Amino acid sequence: MTKKITFWLSVCLILLLVGYFFVFNPAQNPSCFLPCYIYEITGYQCSGCGSQRAFYEVLHLNFREAFHQNALVLFGIPYFSLIFFTSFHQEKYAKLRQFLIGKKTILILFIIVILFGIFRNL
Template structure:
């Protein structure tokens, strides 16, 4: 189990270094969104790679322009990761109780669907959500 945590940390750090060093707008080795490429619409994840690059360069405003949902969800995901790491090393259970509620996946699904629809509407203020 410890090996998996170390491997996960190595992979995470590798991605952080890659996304810090290389701008997805400039380099073509980053994967393209097939939804955007073929349908010319933004999926909920469109702009995430550019948003991560902007966040790593401490440009919050630019990151929010690329993918607002990602920027708002990262603190919750980081808190969950911290709880997992804390629990692993201290052998004490630290849980975000709302994360384990049966309604959480449903709420997340609804939020993602609303964001997906809203960011493809061509009217203000929704057009500001587009990647």
């Protein structure tokens, strides 16, 4: 598959997912979304708990509530958007892409996610 077709198929899939999250509220329709098995088993929120509700709130421009649901989503959306964009322009943005997915950056993000999961349950 060519890079252009892959790009547009990815964009269509993303738009479908965004549309789904825009229409359906995870807080009101929990059966339409993925549950957190860590929370169901342990009663503790993982780093991803609330991310579906936060994404819904971001789409409706309610950033305060999104931050309350899961603050990592507000930082993750631009980060993963940059990774997506640079994956189709690797030659032009090689240094930025290397920074975004480099070993040090991934290690720092991993530590942030673990610490976020710990501190949100204190």
